Amino acid sequence: MTTDDPFGPLRSYEDSRLGIREMFLVPLVSGAETVAVLSVPLEQMLPCGWIICHSFGMEQLYLQPLEVEVARRLASAGFPVLRFHAQGYGDSALPTDRASFRSQVEGAIQAANLLMESTGASEIGFLGARLGATVAALAAERIDASSLVLWEPVMEGRRYVEALLRSGAVTELASRGREQGESDLAQQLHQTGIVDVDGFPLRRAVVEEMSGIDLHQEISRFSGSSLVVQVSRSGIERADLRRLTGRLASVGGRASLQIVTDPLARMFGLQRYHSSSGRKADTQGDLSEALISRTLAWCLEGLEPDSIRRQEGA
């Protein structure tokens, strides 16, 4: 950024109550500019920095409040954190139809390099929810990250795509009264190369790349610590997440599966603000708090004793 930027002095702010500073960055990610937010502690910084990986399509918007909150709480605990818009999302330079799973993974890796350069972090952890968790896992696998937090990860891309198409078909029926099955949308995708899923342009190439994802198979060399969190209404452990945790433990170090139970578990990744009498309220505050406090406790638990002493001395 050049010095003639009339808004330069407003790029950052400090929150003395949380003990953090947040700063806007405009990095090059996946070949084009985007907007990122760096959250750092005002006091001593821990050596492990975190990259927040957002999810896909509308989930990116719905999960953002949770991601912002966890970034601030991690920074408040001493960790530098970077969150950013992958290309095709938010303030990024490229159009929405350029969003792809692979570019999200590449973007996360580039963001990790940026975080290390800008804060001196020597270790990197990746954190994400739903498909963002899958992005985080693949990025961690690629660069030998030290830590990984997966909130309700998408295990099979094929099933995720099917759910997207099903949701698009339901929306068509609800908003236009037009009965269009999941298979009709799949056929349209095949013919035109693009399909409108809840207002999000889903490209055939993206569907094909996502359909090939099998998270269990993708994990082969990540050797850091990992936390897998299942969001559940019943509290019954999911077999696929147990299997994933076993896989992470077998190739890496510490791996644990925790279950957060919440009556609104099925709404995770969906719209969280709902209206009543001209007002809207956040319906997922408790769920967010449970996820964040579990994650923070896990992150602090994994610190080397030296880091904790440095923190306490600071």
Add this chain to the structure above:
Amino acid sequence: MRDHPLFVPFRGDHLAAVVTTPEQTARGLVVFLQGAGGATRTHRYRLWTRAARRLAGDGIASVRMDYRGIGDSTGAYAFEMEAPPVEEALTVVTLVLDRLGLDGFGVVGNCIGARTAFGLAARTESCRSVACILPMALGPVLERRGENGVASLGASTAKLLPGRVAHWASRVRRLGPFGGRPDLRFIPEVSIAVRGGTKVLFLHGGTEESRQRLVAGAKALPAVALGEGASPVQIWRMPAEGTSGFRPLETQRVVVDSVTEWMDRTLPVSAADARSTRRSAGAA
């Protein structure tokens, strides 16, 4: 074109915003205000990001902002249709106008952002133009009728009711509790803005019935009723089918096209023109 992200101090919190500036000196500023149902400064489907880039290509700067407690802004989340975040928007606009050396702006609003847009227009003479996006309901720009009856039942609340009850609640909401056809009554800020010389576009995507009500309401506005010169209030149509939440993709394209065309028409034609407007305002 260049993006400038920033945090604007506001009553102990910080409002996150992104200013997009054209390569050349800007000829005006447009402020984007989305609904407050969790949409961030880019709006759903990045409508504001897309429109900002088109405007920059036309020499117009823009700012999109996160309300308090949303997106990258700090503070507690609050949404009340009766208390739109006008002060937040005014704080951001004032700062950006000052930093860019501009004195006139246009505002684009949707849902509670539409109500906020008229609140801004009524509060400052610098607002030259409003684009009010109403994909489904006119509610955001209407006065609340009564505090205790179904007449003030919101469309989103009606959607939660069982089928037949929802049907009748909807009829009552549209036609009034006794089946009559109440006049459409805009919030007072709409008249104040129009009377103050602000040009207004209603980008409407509702039913034909609600369109007719909107037309009747617009005709009753002060400057429109005088009928002098070109009407300062215009109503353009959005594709009416399946417009819930700016779907399908075609609707999004129409929104971006319409907003950029309206602002191109209603803001100063050049930076020099904007400067001369500023000088004459200063002389007066």
